[in-house]
Amino acid sequence: MSKRTGYISWDTYFMRMAETSSQRSKDPNTQVGACVVGEENMILGIGYNGFPRGCSDDEFPWEKPDKYLYVCHAEMNALLNSNYLNLVKGSKIYVTLFPCNNCAKIIIQLGVNEVIYLDDKYKDSIENIASRKMFDAVGIKYWQYIYPENESRKVIIEINSKDESDVKCIQMPNDVEVEFRQIYE
Numbered sequence: 001m002s003k004r005t006g007y008i009s010w011d012t013y014f015m016r017m018a019e020t021s022s023q024r025s026k027d028p029n030t031q032v033g034a035c036v037v038g039e040e041n042m043i044l045g046i047g048y049n050g051f052p053r054g055c056s057d058d059e060f061p062w063e064k065p066d067k068y069l070y071v072c073h074a075e076m077n078a079l080l081n082s083n084y085l086n087l088v089k090g091s092k093i094y095v096t097l098f099p100c101n102n103c104a105k106i107i108i109q110l111g112v113n114e115v116i117y118l119d120d121k122y123k124d125s126i127e128n129i130a131s132r133k134m135f136d137a138v139g140i141k142y143w144q145y146i147y148p149e150n151e152s153r154k155v156i157i158e159i160n161s162k163d164e165s166d167v168k169c170i171q172m173p174n175d176v177e178v179e180f181r182q183i184y185e
């Protein structure tokens with residue numbers, strides 16, 4: 001018997017790990033996940049955005065701009081919580097959102113040499129421009145991951161209402177194909 005076909009690629013595997021991690025975030029506005037991958041495709045660390053250890057999710061503020069004072073970004077958590085910090089040099093990081101300038105600094109200082117991101121909706125912000133400037137200066141490769149068609153995800157939403165606008169408020173990640181099916185009778 002020959003091996004199974006149709007299995008997902010490494011890139012899809014790691015990006016989905018980052019996405020799964022993002023779903024642990026308690027941030028009501030932005031959920032980001034990251035997955036650090038070393039040699040031999042070994043996962044070295046995984047993380048999502050949240051308050052520092054011991055700072056209660058119920059006591060610290062989730063409102064902007066107050067939360068910015070406290071939240072640790074996914075990249076920082078994935079890197080600094082790695083069990084294999086000594087192996088991070090030369091690794092790759094998969095992240096669901098292009099890194100901000102502060103995470104870019106950590107990525108550089110720990111010797112990560114490739115950044116693979118899913119979304120770059122803040123690409124024109126001064127933070128992202130600064131990240132790219134630093135990545136370019138030190139030769140860190142960065143590129144956007146687009147799920148191959150056969151690895152993309154599809155959600156079918158059955159609408160039990162005459163009014164489709166009832167469900168149009170549902171938000172999905174960019175790579176998720178959404179199909180609405182009317183089941184109202």
Ligand SMILES: [Zn+2]
Pocket residue numbers: 073074075099100101102103104
């Ligand atoms: Zn960041």
